[in-house]
Amino acid sequence: QSKTPLILIHGIQATTDSANVETDNKTWAEFVKLFNAKDSGLDRRYSLYLFQYCSDREPVSTIAAKLRDLIDQKIPGRQHVIVAHSMGGLVAKSYIGETEHTRGVWKGKKGGETTIGFITLATPHHGTPGANDPVTMKRFVPDKFEAIYNGVQQYYWRSEKGKSGPSVRSPSAPNRSDLRWDNYDLKLDASSKDINADLARSNRAFAPFSSKLIAYGGTAASTLSVFETGAMLLETRMGGQLNEHRLLALANVGLVNGLGRHFGDADGLVPFVSSLFCNADATLTERPPNYICMSTSRVRRFEPGGGGEQAVSQLPDKDTLSIFRASRGFNHLDMLTNADVLKYLVKDLAALLPTNQKQIMIRPLKSGKP
Secondary structure, eight states: OSSEEEEEETTTTTSSGGGGGTSOOOHHHHHHHHHHSSTOOOGGTTTEEEOOOOOTTHOOOOOOOOHHHHHHHHTTTTTTEEEEHHHHHHHHHHHHHHHHSSGGGTOOOEEEEHHEEEEEOOOOOOOOOOGSSSHHHHHSSSSGGHHHHHHHHHHHHHOOOTTSSTTTTTTTTTTTTTGGOOOTTTTSTTTOTSSSSSHHHHHHHHGGGGGGEEEEOOOOOOOOHHHHHHHHHHHHHOOOOOOHHHHHHHIIIIIIIITTTTTOBSSSSSSSHHHHTTTTTOOOSOTTTTTOBBBBSEEEEEEEEESEOGGGGGGTTTTEEEEEEETOOOOHHHHHHHHHHHHHHHHHHHHHHHOOOOOOOOOBBBBBBB
């Protein structure tokens, strides 16, 4: 009871079989190593909990309600911190802004009122156009990239063998539909049925709690040679399985260049402006150095380039907490496992809690649910 619950929430398809939900899927293995390191100090102030869910069965809002129920059941009346990767951030955001506690001293209070802080790693706060129907996105695709874009779509959203329920090839299937673009930037036709109205509503509900969020976003280099791209596509068509970093490199070409750069740079799955939770109405007459957008929350940026951490003088505004650069940038998986990213995560978690908490031994990692 002396330590603050820290709830970790994975992204889409980290757990794909309901039989595995009760078992630690090791998504957070790299972070847990740092958490338990003697010099982090986190294990003296936090108790770790996992919230795991089976993907592609239920919408984000339903998963968020289950998160709320488990918090009410397992850690009633205890304020908590949430760290989430990818779609897990949408689950947490829905819990914070759209659900109310149903029992105990918190009954009737929003999840955001009981959450101390919230950190997202590569979460598609505005969705990703990669999840939309290719028919909707066709007008953005340059002719020379059409084959690449379609090939990436077919490979990434293929059905898993033996999986029940609708194929994720369908943009209307959960949870792919939860990841579609919310059209905050008005790039899609306003009459399109492919706009993610549910995500737009969730973002509005979250707005009163946006000051509690630190959004981590990454971008990776989006250039591959024609030979590299063709070889990867051929490998997938021949039934080959690309490792996750190679798959993300291919996906990034499809998402960035395949959509004519209309949605900017990305980490392979999520556009930078989405992971940084950008505003649509940023109209500055003079843009400062390294400006990307105005965000509704504090942000940490991880980008291609050199020089590691950029000087404070290079930060464009008070809500950009840091900019870190590495040679080929940071893809969607790097935002969960990269040592430089996790260094900042440990720092931010330490800053969220006072240092005078009573120190006790950490409880065992709870697998499956908080």
